[in-house]
Amino acid sequence: MNILYVSSLASEKLVSDIYFKTKANPGFAVQKFTRLLVKGLAKNDVPVISLSNPPINNAYNDRLWVSLGTETEEDIKYKYMPFINLPVLKHICIFFYSFFYVLGCGLKQRKNTAIVCDVLCISSSMGSLLASKLSGLHSVAIITDIYDQMVGLQTRGLKTVIKKLAGILNRKYVGSFDKYVLLTEAMNEKVNPKQRPFIVMEALCDEELSDDVFAPTTKSLPKVIMYAGGLEERYGLKMLVQAFKTIPDDNIELHLYGSGTYVEELIGETEADRRIKFWGVRSNKDIVEAESKATLLVNPRFTTEEFTRYSFPSKNMEYMVSGTPVLTTKLPGMPSEYYPYVYLIEDETVDGFASAMSSILQLPSEIMQRKGLAARNFVLREKNNIRQGGRIMNLIIE
Numbered sequence: 001m002n003i004l005y006v007s008s009l010a011s012e013k014l015v016s017d018i019y020f021k022t023k024a025n026p027g028f029a030v031q032k033f034t035r036l037l038v039k040g041l042a043k044n045d046v047p048v049i050s051l052s053n054p055p056i057n058n059a060y061n062d063r064l065w066v067s068l069g070t071e072t073e074e075d076i077k078y079k080y081m082p083f084i085n086l087p088v089l090k091h092i093c094i095f096f097y098s099f100f101y102v103l104g105c106g107l108k109q110r111k112n113t114a115i116v117c118d119v120l121c122i123s124s125s126m127g128s129l130l131a132s133k134l135s136g137l138h139s140v141a142i143i144t145d146i147y148d149q150m151v152g153l154q155t156r157g158l159k160t161v162i163k164k165l166a167g168i169l170n171r172k173y174v175g176s177f178d179k180y181v182l183l184t185e186a187m188n189e190k191v192n193p194k195q196r197p198f199i200v201m202e203a204l205c206d207e208e209l210s211d212d213v214f215a216p217t218t219k220s221l222p223k224v225i226m227y228a229g230g231l232e233e234r235y236g237l238k239m240l241v242q243a244f245k246t247i248p249d250d251n252i253e254l255h256l257y258g259s260g261t262y263v264e265e266l267i268g269e270t271e272a273d274r275r276i277k278f279w280g281v282r283s284n285k286d287i288v289e290a291e292s293k294a295t296l297l298v299n300p301r302f303t304t305e306e307f308t309r310y311s312f313p314s315k316n317m318e319y320m321v322s323g324t325p326v327l328t329t330k331l332p333g334m335p336s337e338y339y340p341y342v343y344l345i346e347d348e349t350v351d352g353f354a355s356a357m358s359s360i361l362q363l364p365s366e367i368m369q370r371k372g373l374a375a376r377n378f379v380l381r382e383k384n385n386i387r388q389g390g391r392i393m394n395l396i397i398e
Contacts, residue, residue, distance in 0.1 A: 001397065003041055003048045004105055006098060006128045007118035007142075009034040010054040010080070011073040018060050019283055025259060026055040028284045029229075029314050033144065034118065036204050038076055040389025041116075043207070050078045051101060053094050053124050058085060081124065087162065091123040098127030106135020114138035114396050116181075119174050119191075120145060122166045126173055133176075140396060141177035143191055149307040179395055184333040186309040199395050202312035202335065205321045207384035214323055214376065216369045219295050222275070223252045223361055226294035226324075228287050229315045231260035236300030236329070236348075238262060241269050241276065243353030250275070252361060255290065257282055291322040295368070296360055299328040302348055308332050316342075317383065320375040325368045327356060337382075341375035 009031060010018075018026040042048050056066060067082035079101075083093035105113055115132050117125040119141050132139040147170040174191050180198035182188060192198055225244065231237055237256070244254045255277045256266065263278070270276045282290075291297055297319040301308060312333045319326045320341065327343040328334070345356045360368070 001046060001393070002109065002113045003046050004051055004102065004113060004115045004128075005034075005038050005041070005048055006051045006102075006115055006121065006124050007034050007053075008055050008121050009038060009050045009052050009078070011071050011076075011078050013073060014054060014068075014071070014078075016283070018055060022057075022059045023281070024059065025281045028287075030118075030144075031055075032284055032318075033204070033314050036206055036385040037142070037389060037392075039074070040204065040207070040385030040387075041392065042075060042389075043386045044389045044393050046389070046393060048076060050076055051098065051124065051128070052078055052080050053083075053098075053121055054080050056085075061085065091162075094123040095127040098124040099131045102128045102131035102137065103135050106131060106137040110136045114140060116140045116142060116392070117177070118142050118144070119170065119177075120147060122147075122170055126169060129173055129176060138179075138396060139177045140179045140181060140392070141174065141191070142181045143174070143187055144183055144311075146187070146190055146307065146310045147171075149310065181392055181395070183312045184310055186333070190310065197395060197398070199391055201388050201391065202333065203314060203317035203379075203383055204385045204388040205317050205379050205383055207380070207386045209321060210380045210384065214373070216323055216372065217292050219293075219365060221251045223295040224255055224293070225252065225296045225298055225357060225361075226255045226257070226290060227298050227300070228257040228291070228318075229299075229313065231256065231258045231262040231266060233262050234302070234305060235260075236302050236353075238265070239302075239348075239350055239353055240298065240300040241266065243350045243357065244276065245269075245273055246350065246354045247358055249358075249361075253277055255279060255294065257287055257290070288318070288322065291319060291324055294322075294324050296357070297322065297324050297326045298357070299326070299331075300345070300353060301329055301331060303329050303331055304348070317379060320379045323369075323372045323376040325360070325372040326375060327360060338378075341371070341378050343371070 015026050015031050038048050066085050068080035071078045081094050081097045083090045115128050119125050147167050175193045180192050181201050183202050253275045257279045259281050266278055270278050309332045329345045343360050
């Protein structure tokens with residue numbers, strides 16, 4: 001069985017080049033998740049071609065016509081779809097290119113090829129899905145988020161029209177795939193009205209890390225509480241900062257990485273409390289290194305928000321792999337099998353956040369190290385990308 005993986009996945013070389021040229025986030029979390037999954041499929045002896053709408057904008061490439069051709073990196077072939085580098089026209093180009101490319105694949109090798117689509121890549125998913133219906137290719141949807149509940153949809157002008165139209169189109173086609181890979185069980189009722197076969201795959205990590213000899217990083221003062229991800233008030237960031245400020249300890253710092261609508265207010269907080277450090281957007285390599293050096297990794301996302309039923313933050317998986325202990329809220333989309341391996345925030349208030357952080361930082365370092373190591377071993381054993389890739393292949397062929 002061959003897999004044509006339709007997404008925004010680009011080679012690590014291209015993603016790195018985009019970041020260093022634009023200093024903007026080219027979707028590190030999405031790129032990492034998709035790359036691990038494609039590698040996991042490939043390591044199950046499945047030939048994979050990444051049909052990609054790369055995360056390129058005018059800040060990176062100001063040419064009217066963008067055509068990057070093909071590229072091979074670590075046995076993965078990337079086929080970049082060409083497009084006119086203008087709003088609307090780009091999406092039209094991607095739709096038609098994906099349609100004809102997938103149609104051609106279907107007509108040539110229908111019996112031994114399946115398409116796997118990241119449904120949030122709307123133009124390419126629509127074109128690929130339509131072609132699969134006409135050519136008889138098997139179609140699988142990867143759904144990592146509910147489009148209408150994603151943060152960052154608040155825009156102005158033409159972008160608002162495009163995003164609203166994209167939401168309408170997404171709702172129209174998302175229920176038409178043959179099978180589904182979902183982040184949470186609750187997603188099924190939203191995206192799979194015909195009750196077609198599905199599996200829940202809340203996250204995955206890099207199996208290659210199992211080969212590393214892990215040695216916990218020696219922690220020194222000040223103790224560092226770290227968060228990396230979207231800096232949005234609705235993600236609990238403001239409450240996290242307010243809670244941290246109430247802890248009267250000069251030997252702790254709060255380090256925050258990422259971007260979002262809370263940044264401007266956050267910068268003001270760093271000026272008021274020098275223990276709070278804002279590092280902005282950094283490469284995934286830099287984030288992973290910082291996570292390994294931190295004392296405690298925190299995810300303050302509120303469980304009362306509806307979207308948490310349909311999400312499992314990729315940062316939780318990355319946190320756990322680092323071997324640094326994790327403090328998180330009891331997210332509805334996080335299966336209970338994770339509970340023994342993380343510290344849980346039971347009281348989602350300023351006092352509750354502060355109490356949880358304080359009590360953990362007072363624990364002996366040996367206990368915290370054991371917690372972090374147990375979490376790392378659990379996810380590398382149970383949630384590695386080869387195992388998850390095998391589950392997807394079983395779904396496709398059953």
